[in-house]
Amino acid sequence: MADDDTRTMIRLDRVSKSYPGQAEPAIADLTLEVRAGEIVVLLGPSGCGKTTTMRMINRLIEPTGGRVYFDGEDVTAVNADHLRRRIGYVIQQIGLLPHLTVGANIAMVPRALGWDKKRTTARVTELLDLLGLDPRTYRKRYPKQLSGGEQQRVGVARALAADPPVMLMDEPFGALDPIIRDRLQDEFLALQKKIQKTIVFVTHDIEEAVKLGDRIAIFGTGGRIAQFDTPAKLLTEPADDFVASFIGSGGAVRLLGLSQVADLPIEDVRTVASADASSGPDGALTLLVDDGGAPVRWLRGASGVAGRPAVVRPSQSLYEALDAMLAAHDDLAVVVDDDGAVRGGLRWAAVLHGTGTEAGSRT
Amino acid sequence: MSFTEYLSLRWPEIALRAFQHFEVVMIAVIIATVIAVVLAVACQRHPLVQRIALGTTGTMLTIPSFALFGLLIPILQLGAVPSIVALVFYAIFPILRNAVTGLESVPAEIEDAARGMGLSRMSLLFRVRAPLAWPVVLNGIRIATIMSIAIAAIAASVAGPGLGRLIFDGLARIGGANSLNDTLAGVLGVAVLALVLDLLFVLVSRLTTPRGIRG
Numbered sequence: 047m048a049d050d051d052t053r054t055m056i057r058l059d060r061v062s063k064s065y066p067g068q069a070e071p072a073i074a075d076l077t078l079e080v081r082a083g084e085i086v087v088l089l090g091p092s093g094c095g096k097t098t099t100m101r102m103i104n105r106l107i108e109p110t111g112g113r114v115y116f117d118g119e120d121v122t123a124v125n126a127d128h129l130r131r132r133i134g135y136v137i138q139q140i141g142l143l144p145h146l147t148v149g150a151n152i153a154m155v156p157r158a159l160g161w162d163k164k165r166t167t168a169r170v171t172e173l174l175d176l177l178g179l180d181p182r183t184y185r186k187r188y189p190k191q192l193s194g195g196e197q198q199r200v201g202v203a204r205a206l207a208a209d210p211p212v213m214l215m216d217e218p219f220g221a222l223d224p225i226i227r228d229r230l231q232d233e234f235l236a237l238q239k240k241i242q243k244t245i246v247f248v249t250h251d252i253e254e255a256v257k258l259g260d261r262i263a264i265f266g267t268g269g270r271i272a273q274f275d276t277p278a279k280l281l282t283e284p285a286d287d288f289v290a291s292f293i294g295s296g297g298a299v300r301l302l303g304l305s306q307v308a309d310l311p312i313e314d315v316r317t318v319a320s321a322d323a324s325s326g327p328d329g330a331l332t333l334l335v336d337d338g339g340a341p342v343r344w345l346r347g348a349s350g351v352a353g354r355p356a357v358v359r360p361s362q363s364l365y366e367a368l369d370a371m372l373a374a375h376d377d378l379a380v381v382v383d384d385d386g387a388v389r390g391g392l393r394w395a396a397v398l399h400g401t402g403t404e405a406g407s408r409t
Numbered sequence: 410m411s412f413t414e415y416l417s418l419r420w421p422e423i424a425l426r427a428f429q430h431f432e433v434v435m436i437a438v439i440i441a442t443v444i445a446v447v448l449a450v451a452c453q454r455h456p457l458v459q460r461i462a463l464g465t466t467g468t469m470l471t472i473p474s475f476a477l478f479g480l481l482i483p484i485l486q487l488g489a490v491p492s493i494v495a496l497v498f499y500a501i502f503p504i505l506r507n508a509v510t511g512l513e514s515v516p517a518e519i520e521d522a523a524r525g526m527g528l529s530r531m532s533l534l535f536r537v538r539a540p541l542a543w544p545v546v547l548n549g550i551r552i553a554t555i556m557s558i559a560i561a562a563i564a565a566s567v568a569g570p571g572l573g574r575l576i577f578d579g580l581a582r583i584g585g586a587n588s589l590n591d592t593l594a595g596v597l598g599v600a601v602l603a604l605v606l607d608l609l610f611v612l613v614s615r616l617t618t619p620r621g622i623r624g
Contacts, residue, residue, distance in 0.1 A: 143523070
């Protein structure tokens with residue numbers, strides 16, 4: 047990803063959109079650059095122009111002024127249908143074709159591009175696997191036979207069908223219930239790690255934006271971008287009152303979700319395999335572990351109380367670490383590696399002082 | 410002569426007339442379908458034209474069929490041609506109305522997603538909107554067909570083919586031999602024909618509606 051950091055995949059150059067009969071333009075002189083491989087979230091209240099901006103990238107809405115560049119090429123006037131076949135498109139209402147099977151839905155763009163049958167079939171299988179839908183079960187199903195979450199997975203698979211470098215996603219998880227939404231967001235991030243697409247993602251949900259975005263463009267009124275920054279920067283240094291009020295309270299807590307346990311220093315913890323073992327030097331933290339090196343309970347914890355420790359993994363967020371500490375009524379969490387073996391301890395104070403400065407280094 | 414005796418004696422003629430009746434109706438409905446569908450597609454993005462087309466063809470329905478057949482005689486003389494023309498005249502409206510409704514009822518998000526995928530206007534029409542509108546259009550064709558079967562009976566007034574001839578003959582000779590049987594055979598024939606075609610449409614609808622949108 048580092049190699050691509052400088053390559054601009056999408057560039058909107060002083061783009062504007064006005065509608066006849068309206069004095070104020072919907073979008074005025076908007077400039078936006080999206081680098082290859084990053085997720086840029088367009089965030090703002092409804093009617094702020096974020097969807098309009100996104101739809102001008104694949105020209106579902108034709109800009110009335112300015113230029114649109116796609117991978118360095120001026121696409122303001124090229125054939126819009128051909129342009130759209132190079133850009134994945136996912137919308138909240140999904141819009142699967144109800145008269146076609148899941149397989150045929152995913153095969154739409156490959157067919158339009160004239161792929162042969164064998165290649166298309168193989169690609170459909172690959173995508174269904176990628177999205178966690180068993181091809182044998184799902185290929186022949188119809189959209190109405192799927193749950194909302196499954197439908198949107200098919201929606202994403204369909205958008206990825208011809209392996210486009212760019213994906214536009216308009217509140218793709220907005221209509222799903224919170225649990226499914228959360229799971230699809232996690233899966234989406236994991237998927238993006240694998241496929242490294244350039245993604246423009248529209249949402250009005252600040253939490254979703256912070257969770258998914260490498261960079262976030264907050265839209266103010268009148269189709270103008272109030273601030274375009276990394277989530278950490280946005281939360282710690284809002285550019286103006288509008289941004290601050292849109293982020294609202296709880297910015298510091300959201301920031302915790304951006305840093306991982308691995309970003310912070312951990313301290314040594316003495317482990318013993320048996321409760322009878324002689325205790326170490328005065329005040330040394332002592333943790334009882336089982337045969338596999340996994341934590342069992344504190345023999346002498348930071349709070350002076352012996353009890354079950356809070357356990358976190360390095361890949362977990364600081365938000366989750368604090369949550370574990372609060373639940374265990376302890377100001378020290380045991381950090382374990384993926385095998386569950388103890389690596390050290392994470393102090394409450396380290397979290398307190400560590401956020402903000404480390405947050406920017408997420409990627 | 411009882412009606413059963415009459416039927417056993419005259420069924421070849423009745424069957425022939427029923428077939429001619431069917432033939433005239435089908436020709437008219439096919440022509441009307443082509444006209445109505447082309448019209449619906451042509452005016453889909455022009456609400457004003459659409460309203461004018463629906464208004465005009467709807468008004469045409471209010472012209473009494475007996476009068477229309479009569480008015481066509483000076484232009485098209487007698488026979489099958491004026492019958493078909495008049496039937497087309499009446500059949501356009503139900504098909505046009507359903508075609509317009511069907512095309513409009515395609516959900517906006519489905520069109521949006523399809524356009525976002527880069528489908529051209531033509532593929533959008535043929536691969537997305539037409540298949541989704543088809544059940545509604547087909548229902549329009551069904552209504553037009555049933556309606557035309559009834560109206561085609563009047564075509565006998567311009568010497569058109571079909572079961573209407575039996576009805577008109579019978580009524581003209583009322584009180585005479587077999588006059589009631591003739592009329593009865595014509596009327597029942599029209600009813601049976603309508604019933605059979607209605608069932609046929611149910612079958613066609615089952616066979617041609619994609620599984621994913623079948624109710």
